[in-house]
Amino acid sequence: MYLTQGLHRRVQQTPDHVATIFRSRRRTYREFSERVSRLAGALQQLGMNPGDRVSMLSLNSDRYLEYAMSVWWGGGVLNPVNTRWSVPEIVYSLDDCDTGILIVDDHFLAMAEPIRATAKRAPILIHAGDGAPPAGMLGFEALLADASPVPDAMRGGEDLASIMYTGGTTGKPKGVMQSHLNLWSSSISRLAQFPLDEATITLHAAPLFHTAAMAKAVGVFVIGGTHTMVPTFDPAEVLETLERERVNDIMLVPTMLQAILACPDFARRDVSSLKRINYGASPINGAVLDAALAAMPNVEFSHAYGLTEASPVVSVNPPANHGPVGRASGLYRSAGRPGFGVFVKVVDPNGDEVPRNTIGEIIVRGPNIMQGYWNKPEETRQALRNGxxxxxxxxxxxxxxxxxxxxxxxxxxxxxxxxxxxxxxENALAQHPAVHSCAVIGVPHERWGEAVHAVVVLRPGLQAGEDELRTHCRALIASYKCPKSVEFRTELPLSAAGKILKRDLRTRYWQDQPRQVS
Known part of the structure; x- marks a missing residue:
């Protein structure tokens, strides 16, 4: 139950097996391990003690995986930064768990100084780029060159491995505490159902700061496969990388798959090496699945349902349910069945299990379930009840x-x-001086599944347009959180207790839909 065990195993058995491929850069497990042990030593020299948090603000690269493994090797805890966040959101996450070191790549250099200037504890900044580091930053490669390798701290089991920040019901992100056991057991559960081996060549197209992508990387390290990656999702580069590196395994969000199929390069690229596509975050549209199966008939599709708090997989819908029988029966729309070692029940508000085919709330227990929310005992108590x-x-x-x-x-x-x-x-919108009250809901969207929709009541005598409110929100929260549409009303529907009735707001958008989510 050590997240570094797969690295030790591969170095012991096949050290010259390729570990990472990033564009023209290739490194074997021997080379990767050497860099990890050196970077771990450098981080310790900079003050990383056991359990200390280290962050990275970066697009995908081989250095991102070196960051993850070196932090674990050196005894620290990952705090990956959501690359779509604004500076205030990033600073909140760093402050919340007292992060002392931040690695930043070239793409986000402009954010480095504002982060350092506004954080309660100004982090040590490391530049993860190929050129000379900017003033006031240390160089990633220079630190590696000057450092001595250190032995693996061998933290594992219930030791904290990562703090993954997810949205908060009270308006502030919550730090989900994932242990080595949580991440390791989730990977082992998936591998037990869908075995992979060292011949696996996985392409990381989803951002590695995301819990699903990081968990996928953990699984590839467990089996000692090869990691390829693109900096950010671009259909043309994904297709070029699939062809060049003969990739056989990839994880996608359904919207990514749709973009790949629609890319002009799809018809001329050889993707015959691809054997497995795992998708998540939302069910797949039937038309998209049909198009994918027609275009790639030898590819197995599977769907994983999960959440950060479950590290992340709860259930998996296997390839068998994505063929003609699964399409006809509707099983392809399922979130699958619970994985090995994962217990799932559907319960009523009292916590009692409901009869089959009766709607209730999904509750889960198992070794993959988080330790809790960092420094938020009340929200932890609400989420984790009776195990x-x-x-x-x-x-x-x-x-x-x-x-x-x-x-x-x-x-x-x-x-x-x-x-x-x-x-x-809602918290961001409410800070605009013209907003009296507001409610935010999800509405159906053909491409994104759901879109953020705001219903706003303006203060008497004040005006604000849709674009103005969006611009205001972008200064406070990530752009993907900002309302895609705004509806102005003179009042919001309220219950007798004065609570906004969001279901009433949602009805006009969802009344003709078979489900209330996409």
């Missing part, structure tokens, strides 16, 4: 144990694979 994680997802389980998600009990929107908590957007 069960309450997901906030409304669903039913059929007679064969398949989960079908139909609603969200928690006030969350999933747009393009990203979670957006309504309270975060």
């Amino acid at each position: 069960w994680l309450h997901t906030g997802d409304g669903a039913y389980m059929d007679d064969a144990g398949y989960l079908f998600i139909v609603d969200r009990i928690k006030d969350m929107i999933v747009t393009g694979g990203e979670n957006v908590y309504s309270a975060e957007v």
